[in-house]
């Protein structure tokens with residue numbers, strides 16, 4: 001089974017990804033400093049900036065603007081921005097944004113843009129063609145489904161402490177942690193093959209901190225809604241047992257680990273320059289705190305996670321005879337549950353990030 005086909009397209013992800021932009025914005029100052037440290041020597045003819053897991057492009061274009069501005073402080077070389085995602089991603093909004101007459105695009109006639117479809121776990125670009133590679137809120141989507149079923153809960157990280165409904169065993173969790181580790185190594189190797197020596201790699205992703213995890217609340221409500229579908233007879237218990245979202249929420253230690261593992265070639269390919277686990281404010285939570293408008297909160301919260309979970313739900317239940325009705329039920333029920341029990345599904349956005357520099361080949 002395909003792991004995911006991407007986010008909901010037709011502008012839905014763009015419209016419901018302000019929390020991700022909040023998490024991106026936190027590390028943007030890292031980019032400024034890192035661009036300063038780039039060596040754009042006399043042999044450089046084009047500066048290559050690539051964002052992996054760009055989705056529909058609103059956030060990808062926003063962060064590329066920041067990178068372009070940082071490069072422009074020291075160089076007027078042509079810049080190529082590349083925005084990459086799965087071949088099944090909806091790239092149409094991205095192309096509209098990048099069109100030369102688009103107000104949302106780059107206001108610089110020495111910037112040339114392209115999109116590349118492919119898996120970020122493969123090499124997608126020529127050797128020595130990239131100066132700065134980024135990925136935001138994406139590498140937690142695993143490259144593979146390492147087990148056929150996860151009967152106790154719909155996510156490898158398991159339920160929140162607060163909700164505690166369902167369980168994932170230690171042995172199951174380890175299988176996914178290992179998959180996440182292997183994925184990170186594959187990603188780093190692929191980028192090492194594309195980056196110039198001294199090139200920068202910023203890996204940022206939703207994660208797990210000491211107190212909160214970004215999966216808490218949202219997967220609890222999705223899990224509860226899917227269990228309600230079992231109770232309603234829309235799916236049976238076996239269907240629930242085989243359904244899970246192949247996404248892993250790493251701790252900062254897990255994100256850093258391959259870059260310090262003496263057994264891994266990856267630790268020789270890169271030097272770690274900066275790393276952090278951080279929490280950012282979530283716009284729909286802030287809005288709710290201001291207005292106490294529970295209907296708006298429940299709708300914004302549900303649309304936010306629907307944008308990145310619906311495709312996986314559909315793939316898992318692809319043979320369901322009334323798939324659309326089932327999917328509508330799950331997200332309507334999720335929204336209703338958030339509306340009725342907002343404290344039960346409290347949400348925090350925790351992210352982890354590392355900034356790396358490509359070492360010279362030994």
Ligand SMILES: C[S@@+](CC[C@H](N)C(=O)[O-])C[C@H]1O[C@@H](n2cnc3c(N)ncnc32)[C@H](O)[C@@H]1O
Nearest residue numbers: 006020053055059085086119120136137138141
């Ligand atoms: C939550 S979105 C993040 C989009 C954007 N970077 C942001 O922060 O708003 C995750 C993106 O990762 C993409 N993705 C998942 N697995 C991928 C893979 N193996 N290769 C490339 N992109 C992948 C999805 O298609 C999706 O567009």
